Amino acid sequence: MTPKTTLYLAITVNGMIAKQNGHVDHVSKQSFAGYRRMIKRAGNVVVGRRTYEDMLEGGDLKGLHVEACVVSRKRFTAKEPFHAVTSPHRALAWLAKQGQTNVLVTGGAHIAASFMKAGLVDELYVDVEPTALGSGVNLFEGKDFEVKLKLLGTKKLSRDEVQLRYKVVK
Numbered sequence: 001m002t003p004k005t006t007l008y009l010a011i012t013v014n015g016m017i018a019k020q021n022g023h024v025d026h027v028s029k030q031s032f033a034g035y036r037r038m039i040k041r042a043g044n045v046v047v048g049r050r051t052y053e054d055m056l057e058g059g060d061l062k063g064l065h066v067e068a069c070v071v072s073r074k075r076f077t078a079k080e081p082f083h084a085v086t087s088p089h090r091a092l093a094w095l096a097k098q099g100q101t102n103v104l105v106t107g108g109a110h111i112a113a114s115f116m117k118a119g120l121v122d123e124l125y126v127d128v129e130p131t132a133l134g135s136g137v138n139l140f141e142g143k144d145f146e147v148k149l150k151l152l153g154t155k156k157l158s159r160d161e162v163q164l165r166y167k168v169v170k
């Protein structure tokens, strides 16, 4: 059975996930802590190859004993704890094989767009940071699609920050 898939990212008010130079230092501590909690709760995480490289540097999974999957078109042996696969479908198939029923995809923009375009996302969570950026990396990059969403709920993460939760209409 295909696992239920949630896409979760932190965005600026104008829908960007990173600065032009790739930095995400505008993302709040609350959002970062929530991201780690979401990964822990899901028991897994899926990322694109560029985000994987950032995560290795940042030690985002430190202390979290979860299944981790990196998607790249190239075949390579990923560094622990990651397992490399060559497509979003293969990521879900590999995680299903590991017994995972709820999969969490946390970016970046290209892998998020690939999952959306393939119709593989069931829920979308965005933490809206109190930041506007004149340029940067959009939430979705590299694929053209239109997906309708239904608001499931909102949560205030801090004085200036909200989380929006959507269901993808299929």
Ligand SMILES: NC(=O)c1ccc[n+]([C@@H]2O[C@H](COP(=O)([O-])OP(=O)(O)OC[C@H]3O[C@@H](n4cnc5c(N)ncnc54)[C@H](OP(=O)(O)O)[C@@H]3O)[C@@H](O)[C@H]2O)c1
Residues within 6 Å of the ligand: 008, 009, 010, 011, 016, 017, 018, 019, 021, 022, 023, 024, 027, 047, 048, 049, 050, 051, 052, 054, 071, 072, 073, 074, 086, 087, 088, 106, 107, 108, 109, 110, 111, 112, 114, 137, 141
């Ligand atoms: N704000 C947030 O919540 C958040 C979360 C995550 C990341 N980020 C930021 O986002 C930026 C990275 O995003 P990005 O869009 O540049 O990169 P990305 O989505 O992390 O990775 C892109 C790579 O994923 C692989 N990929 C994408 N679609 C694929 C498909 N359909 N099949 C196989 N492989 C596929 C390709 O790897 P190959 O080139 O190896 O083939 C592609 O180059 C960083 O700055 C990071 O800090 C922000």
